[in-house]
Amino acid sequence: MLDMTTMKLxxxxxxxxxxxxxxxxxxxxxxxxxxxxxxxxxxxMLGPRRFGDLRSDLxxxxxxxxTQRLETLEAAGVVRRRKLPPPASVQVYELxxxxxxxxxxxxxxxxxxxxxxxxxxxxxxxxxxIMLSFRTMFAPDRxxxxxxxxxxxxxxxxxxxxxxxxxxxxxxxxETFEDADAILIGPPQALAAAAYGPGLQxxxxxxxxxxxxxRDIATRFLALxxxxxxxxxxxxxxxxx
Amino acid sequence: MLDMTTMKLxxxxxxxxxxxxxxxxxxxxxxxxxxxxxxxxxxxMLGPRRFGDLRSDLxxxxxxxxTQRLETLEAAGVVRRRKLPPPASVQVYELxxxxxxxxxxxxxxxxxxxxxxxxxxxxxxxxxxIMLSFRTMFAPDRxxxxxxxxxxxxxxxxxxxxxxxxxxxxxxxxETFEDADAILIGPPQALAAAAYGPGLQxxxxxxxxxxxxxRDIATRFLALxxxxxxxxxxxxxxxxx
DNA sequence: CGGCATCCGGGAAGATACTG
DNA sequence: CAGTATCTTCCCGGATGCCG
Numbered sequence: 001m002l003d004m005t006t007m008k009l010x011x012x013x014x015x016x017x018x019x020x021x022x023x024x025x026x027x028x029x030x031x032x033x034x035x036x037x038x039x040x041x042x043x044x045m046l047g048p049r050r051f052g053d054l055r056s057d058l059x060x061x062x063x064x065x066x067t068q069r070l071e072t073l074e075a076a077g078v079v080r081r082r083k084l085p086p087p088a089s090v091q092v093y094e095l096x097x098x099x100x101x102x103x104x105x106x107x108x109x110x111x112x113x114x115x116x117x118x119x120x121x122x123x124x125x126x127x128x129x130i131m132l133s134f135r136t137m138f139a140p141d142r143x144x145x146x147x148x149x150x151x152x153x154x155x156x157x158x159x160x161x162x163x164x165x166x167x168x169x170x171x172x173x174x175e176t177f178e179d180a181d182a183i184l185i186g187p188p189q190a191l192a193a194a195a196y197g198p199g200l201q202x203x204x205x206x207x208x209x210x211x212x213x214x215r216d217i218a219t220r221f222l223a224l225x226x227x228x229x230x231x232x233x234x235x236x237x238x239x240x241x
Numbered sequence: 242m243l244d245m246t247t248m249k250l251x252x253x254x255x256x257x258x259x260x261x262x263x264x265x266x267x268x269x270x271x272x273x274x275x276x277x278x279x280x281x282x283x284x285x286m287l288g289p290r291r292f293g294d295l296r297s298d299l300x301x302x303x304x305x306x307x308t309q310r311l312e313t314l315e316a317a318g319v320v321r322r323r324k325l326p327p328p329a330s331v332q333v334y335e336l337x338x339x340x341x342x343x344x345x346x347x348x349x350x351x352x353x354x355x356x357x358x359x360x361x362x363x364x365x366x367x368x369x370x371i372m373l374s375f376r377t378m379f380a381p382d383r384x385x386x387x388x389x390x391x392x393x394x395x396x397x398x399x400x401x402x403x404x405x406x407x408x409x410x411x412x413x414x415x416e417t418f419e420d421a422d423a424i425l426i427g428p429p430q431a432l433a434a435a436a437y438g439p440g441l442q443x444x445x446x447x448x449x450x451x452x453x454x455x456r457d458i459a460t461r462f463l464a465l466x467x468x469x470x471x472x473x474x475x476x477x478x479x480x481x482x
Numbered sequence: 483c484g485g486c487a488t489c490c491g492g493g494a495a496g497a498t499a500c501t502g
Numbered sequence: 503c504a505g506t507a508t509c510t511t512c513c514c515g516g517a518t519g520c521c522g
Binding site for chain 2: 017019020021022023024025026027028029030031032033035038039042058059060076077096097098101102104105106107108109110111112113114115116117118119120121122123124125126129132133136189192231232233
């Protein structure tokens with residue numbers, strides 16, 4: 001207790017194990033390669049979150065590990081902690097500008113791994129994950145050809161607004177839906193199943209997902225997304241030494 | 242020895258710690274997120290390598306960890322082990338087709354991390370790393386506007402051929418240089434310094450790098466690459482909740 | 483309750499030595 | 503050269519408790 005300063009210094013000096021490699025990838029692994037680190041960044045990708053939010057979003061992540069990751073990420077300049085002004089006066093964690101630029105890392109890894117034979121899309125998923133997966137999977141050929149605002153509301157009252165135009169998809173958190181053409185309400189896993197699995201109607205019938213507004217817009221929106229085909233592991237690559 | 246089967250089964254059953262998360266990114270971390278795994282994939286990215294090659298390319302990686310990573314990567318379908326036909330009869334490790342598709346993961350992470358204030362490009366680097374960094378950094382605006390074949394030879398007789406045209410850059414390992422306009426010879430770190438640091442002339446004067454063939458081509462080639470600017474960590478992102 | 487420290491058990495990483 | 507065996511160290515994850 002008396003020796004607060006020394007303790008802090010030890011913490012900061014205590015650097016992650018290095019790879020001793022000039023390659024940018026190796027340095028990236030020093031920054032984001034520790035267990036949970038990249039997933040914490042993922043959860044911050046759509047705006048600031050509180051300590052407890054992160055804990056509940058990332059099941060299996062214990063408090064002490066979260067504390068340590070946030071310290072490391074902050075020291076690296078990826079995350080910043082901020083105190084919201086009164087009366088909220090809560091502390092939140094947010095990405096720095098450079099931290100937000102890590103989204104392509106998350107997307108590229110996710111797109112590649114979705115082709116893994118071992119990938120199970122049935123597992124639980126966070127709201128941010130699906131929103132990011134929409135961003136990730138939007139790029140492909142099948143462009144909407146229509147404009148729309150879709151709302152998504154989780155069980156615990158978090159709301160996301162997806163603005164769709166003929167060639168862009170923008171996602172952000174909102175407090176209220178103002179202009180949504182269609183609103184989907186339900187746990188993230190249900191939305192995932194509606195987009196990538198059994199489809200909207202099946203999920204509604206199971207009582208997992210609720211729709212407000214245009215069914216046509218919602219259906220056409222959900223049809224935009226598709227998981228990439230599984231990789232064929234047997235094929236050998238020709239022509240490489 | 243008698244119980245080979247049981248041992249194999251244990252090995253395969255022994256699964257990496259999971260995240261229990263349907264997000265593709267989380268699954269990607271289960272596949273490539275363990276320490277050293279992605280760097281092993283990187284070293285295989287330009288063709289098969291032997292166990293000992295990998296050990297010497299990745300300083301600090303011990304044999305038992307390498308063994309275990311290769312097993313895990315093989316079980317995941319990222320890596321395949323192959324016995325070269327006699328008289329070579331050596332065992333090599335190579336990526337599966339899907340494994341080769343992980344290159345964007347390496348590139349994206351590397352490009353992002355190169356902007357880190359903590360990134361030190363002076364550290365040792367492997368030959369494959371630089372070749373991949375050329376591929377990674379080629380995309381930007383400054384297109385060559387000329388065609389050329391550049392050769393690179395490491396200290397230990399490994400040779401890479403870089404084919405440059407007005408809008409593509411192709412790298413592959415070769416046994417001999419047949420048609421190179423310019424050949425650079427020296428340790429990987431020297432080539433890195435020539436491209437991203439002090440430049441060709443300085444490295445030649447230090448006796449670290451040797452040039453054969455067209456100096457003009459070599460100079461123009463090396464001028465194509467540049468590290469991205471460091472990130473500004475202080476700036477706050479506006480407009481996010 | 484949010485944030486953080488401490489203690490502990492299990493397991494992964496690292497170094498070294500050893501074997502075919 | 504290609505791994506295996508063993509030992510030590512340290513990280514991860516869970517539980518608990520302190521303090522604002």
